[in-house]
Amino acid sequence: MKISVMGGGPAGLYFAILMKKARPATQITVYERNRPDDTFGFGVVFSDETLQTFEKYDFESYRLITDHFAYWDDIEIQFKDNVYRIGGNGFCGTSRKQLLLLLHQRARELGIDLQFETEIQDFEALMRDSDLVIASDGINSLVRETYKDHFEPSVDLRPNKFAWMGSTKPLDAFTFFFEENEHGIFIAHSYQYEPGLSTWVMETDPDTWERAGLGNMSEQESATYLEKVFAKQLDGHPLLINRSYWRNFPAIRNKRWTKDNIVLVGDAKSTAHFSIGSGTKLAMEDAIALFEAFKANGSSVADALAAYETDRREDVEKIQHAAEVSLVWFEHVDRYWDMDPLQFAFGLMTRSKAITYDNLELREEEFVRDVDKMFARQVAAEGFDVDVDNPPPPMFHPLRIRDMVVENRLAVSPMDTYSAVDGLPQDFHLVHYGARAMGGAGLVYTEMTCVSEKGRITPGCAGIYTDDQEAAWRRIVDFVHTNSHAKFCMQIGHSGRKGSTKLMWEGIDQPLESGGWDVEAPSALPYFDNSPIPKVMDRAAMDRIKGEFVQAAERANRAGFDMLELHCAHGYLLASFLSPLTNTRTDEYGGSLENRLRYPLEVFDAVRAVWPNEKPMSIRLSATDWKEGGITGDDAVEISRAFVEHGADLVDVSTGQTVPDAKPIFGRMFQTPFAEQIRNEAGVKTVAVGNITTADQVNTILAAGRADLVAMGRPHLLDPAMGLDAAAEYGFAKMYCPPQYLAGYDQALRNGQRARAELKELKLKARPQHRYTTERKQAAE
Numbered sequence: 001m002k003i004s005v006m007g008g009g010p011a012g013l014y015f016a017i018l019m020k021k022a023r024p025a026t027q028i029t030v031y032e033r034n035r036p037d038d039t040f041g042f043g044v045v046f047s048d049e050t051l052q053t054f055e056k057y058d059f060e061s062y063r064l065i066t067d068h069f070a071y072w073d074d075i076e077i078q079f080k081d082n083v084y085r086i087g088g089n090g091f092c093g094t095s096r097k098q099l100l101l102l103l104h105q106r107a108r109e110l111g112i113d114l115q116f117e118t119e120i121q122d123f124e125a126l127m128r129d130s131d132l133v134i135a136s137d138g139i140n141s142l143v144r145e146t147y148k149d150h151f152e153p154s155v156d157l158r159p160n161k162f163a164w165m166g167s168t169k170p171l172d173a174f175t176f177f178f179e180e181n182e183h184g185i186f187i188a189h190s191y192q193y194e195p196g197l198s199t200w201v202m203e204t205d206p207d208t209w210e211r212a213g214l215g216n217m218s219e220q221e222s223a224t225y226l227e228k229v230f231a232k233q234l235d236g237h238p239l240l241i242n243r244s245y246w247r248n249f250p251a252i253r254n255k256r257w258t259k260d261n262i263v264l265v266g267d268a269k270s271t272a273h274f275s276i277g278s279g280t281k282l283a284m285e286d287a288i289a290l291f292e293a294f295k296a297n298g299s300s301v302a303d304a305l306a307a308y309e310t311d312r313r314e315d316v317e318k319i320q321h322a323a324e325v326s327l328v329w330f331e332h333v334d335r336y337w338d339m340d341p342l343q344f345a346f347g348l349m350t351r352s353k354a355i356t357y358d359n360l361e362l363r364e365e366e367f368v369r370d371v372d373k374m375f376a377r378q379v380a381a382e383g384f385d386v387d388v389d390n391p392p393p394p395m396f397h398p399l400r401i402r403d404m405v406v407e408n409r410l411a412v413s414p415m416d417t418y419s420a421v422d423g424l425p426q427d428f429h430l431v432h433y434g435a436r437a438m439g440g441a442g443l444v445y446t447e448m449t450c451v452s453e454k455g456r457i458t459p460g461c462a463g464i465y466t467d468d469q470e471a472a473w474r475r476i477v478d479f480v481h482t483n484s485h486a487k488f489c490m491q492i493g494h495s496g497r498k499g500s501t502k503l504m505w506e507g508i509d510q511p512l513e514s515g516g517w518d519v520e521a522p523s524a525l526p527y528f529d530n531s532p533i534p535k536v537m538d539r540a541a542m543d544r545i546k547g548e549f550v551q552a553a554e555r556a557n558r559a560g561f562d563m564l565e566l567h568c569a570h571g572y573l574l575a576s577f578l579s580p581l582t583n584t585r586t587d588e589y590g591g592s593l594e595n596r597l598r599y600p601l602e603v604f605d606a607v608r609a610v611w612p613n614e615k616p617m618s619i620r621l622s623a624t625d626w627k628e629g630g631i632t633g634d635d636a637v638e639i640s641r642a643f644v645e646h647g648a649d650l651v652d653v654s655t656g657q658t659v660p661d662a663k664p665i666f667g668r669m670f671q672t673p674f675a676e677q678i679r680n681e682a683g684v685k686t687v688a689v690g691n692i693t694t695a696d697q698v699n700t701i702l703a704a705g706r707a708d709l710v711a712m713g714r715p716h717l718l719d720p721a722m723g724l725d726a727a728a729e730y731g732f733a734k735m736y737c738p739p740q741y742l743a744g745y746d747q748a749l750r751n752g753q754r755a756r757a758e759l760k761e762l763k764l765k766a767r768p769q770h771r772y773t774t775e776r777k778q779a780a781e
Helices: 010-022 048-057 059-066 096-110 123-129 142-146 206-212 219-229 279-297 301-331 341-349 357-363 365-381 427-438 467-483 539-559 573-578 593-610 633-645 672-682 695-703 714-718 722-730 739-766
Strands: 002-006 027-032 043-047 070-072 075-079 082-086 091-095 113-116 132-135 153-167 174-180 185-194 197-204 247-254 262-264 399-401 404-406 410-412 443-450 487-493 563-568 617-622 650-654 685-688 709-712
Touching: 002 010, 002 123, 010 027, 010 096, 010 132, 010 279, 043 048, 043 096, 043 185, 043 197, 043 279, 048 059, 048 091, 048 279, 059 091, 059 096, 070 185, 075 341, 082 341, 091 096, 091 185, 096 113, 123 132, 132 142, 142 262, 153 206, 153 219, 153 301, 185 219, 197 206, 247 301, 262 301, 279 301, 341 365, 357 365, 357 695, 357 739, 365 695, 404 487, 410 722, 427 443, 427 467, 443 467, 443 563, 443 709, 467 487, 467 539, 487 539, 487 617, 539 563, 539 593, 563 573, 563 593, 573 593, 573 617, 593 617, 593 633, 617 633, 633 650, 633 672, 650 672, 672 685, 695 709, 695 722, 709 714, 722 739
Parallel strands: 002 027, 002 132, 027 113, 075 174, 132 262, 410 443, 410 709, 443 487, 487 563, 563 617, 617 650, 650 685, 685 709
Antiparallel strands: 043 091, 070 091, 075 082, 153 197, 153 247, 174 185, 185 197, 399 404
């Protein structure tokens, strides 16, 4: 087999090494346009886990790398005269130049032909002359650009500015420095990569960059300016430059990675933001994945490339998603600037979702205990008598919303059960809500309860528009209040254009084939092509439906609910007024965001007027439509501010389900960033919801200040006692448990603590174990 590698970066070199080692007869040539010792930037970073992977695949290059690296175990955060140090991370740094020279050395040992100062222009000829062409020609890949119609790349230039610099300042930890001057906030991502040399990636937002005049400065002038910004941290050491130009990070993706016998790897294929230190790691793991594809598929280039693209894509997308969540945190660092410094540091450590509350406890237990105390002090400042010296984890603290106090921060999310008969709640609802209330959640939401018969989504949806329904709900509320300490919130809504549909398990959002009803909406836009065309609401219809909401609120109050939520999400009636994708009106209720807010606010005002002042009201909001032209996170902040001005106390933050062709980006806690943005920009309490599955994630969200309550839906379906289970796991014995279940709770507390200790021990044993001698752990000198 003849393999041509375009670009002498880590991805192409490492693949060449692995293939030549496994198949010595393979003819491999690497073409690099620069000289052997030309490189730009300073250091690169690998984790313990990545180093163990290198050891597995090629011990010789692994040994070369680990003989020339600086090792550290800690991450340090310096923010507003506070220093936080978190151990248990395990990283090594080496210079990019050194890494490439070591890979050159290993490649030559194996007989790989390295041709420097050689630039390939005729790709077609190279493809004909080679069995396989590796396009590892970097972030500005000429191969990708030449065949862009095939690869279909997308490049998202992020707003923040960054410049890659170095320093002689020694560092003994991966260190984040934060400084603010008259121009704005500056961030330095810093780490040592060899004795006497450290990398300093400088980052700032575009407005600060403009105010500081950095765009008009030379490399050296920029370095001199930043030496003043970080004078305390540099301690007299200079900043070094090496093509340290200010740039915007390009988040690169490609729809396709292969074309005939060409394959993209490394930055040519995809990029990962420097804030999680994964660019070189991503590139070299591409090489490993491609090697594995050939290992599994013999000499069939077509099969190997197909397998590589199929098998590798999910892992790459996960890394890119983590990197993008991380970079967004730095883009909006001003959002967190006034937080308690401990909360700021905790948020930084958990920003990409890879590290959580429990995970941090394994790494640096004392830091997490300090975070617990910080959270407890915040709760105490709200007037609660809580233990600030030995507090429980954040989820077990109370929260006051108007006169309502929830005993803990866990909520049961609103979930349609489609089990009502003509809108009337059944015994199923009594058992369903009663069990979850007794299971320990501080707040329980009803499913969307419809304000009229024609406001139902399906024939199985519950309502609160008749006396019988009101009485049925009162029975459930009484049971919840008698047998638990949970607060009970009724969510009221109207289906709008998404009404008259089948039960979820018969075809979600699909129109009824018989027995349906007319639907209404702000515009005559059906949800699906086969959905009924809604009747456009005129003033009379608006007044009628507003009256239905008011009557529903009055009934909810008589039924004894503690809180009321107005459903303005998921493409239902009020949400369809808010979104420009579903509201095409040309009157005062359409067009601008102010106009689109007008009717939902009219309904809210009317409901708030009859809902008791001492009882809180929330709204459920889709903070993004996940489609271009729809609602964005910034819009959601403005919408939330408007509702707060009209008396809303809480925003229950969901996303999407507005239009059927939306493209949500799923993942763990995927909607939480929107709850965080609304909470910290609109200044309102929020509920985080969406693929949150563990108590660990709940504590992570709360401790980082991303939300005030955390609602879990599907996990509560199979485990009604999630709250009590979490209390047992964390050893919190003060959660209310019905006396009938106390024996089980006591046993769970005993078993939970033992199981948690055993799990902690297993996790510590499972952590990557480096075998580097003390002499090779190069600390700062």
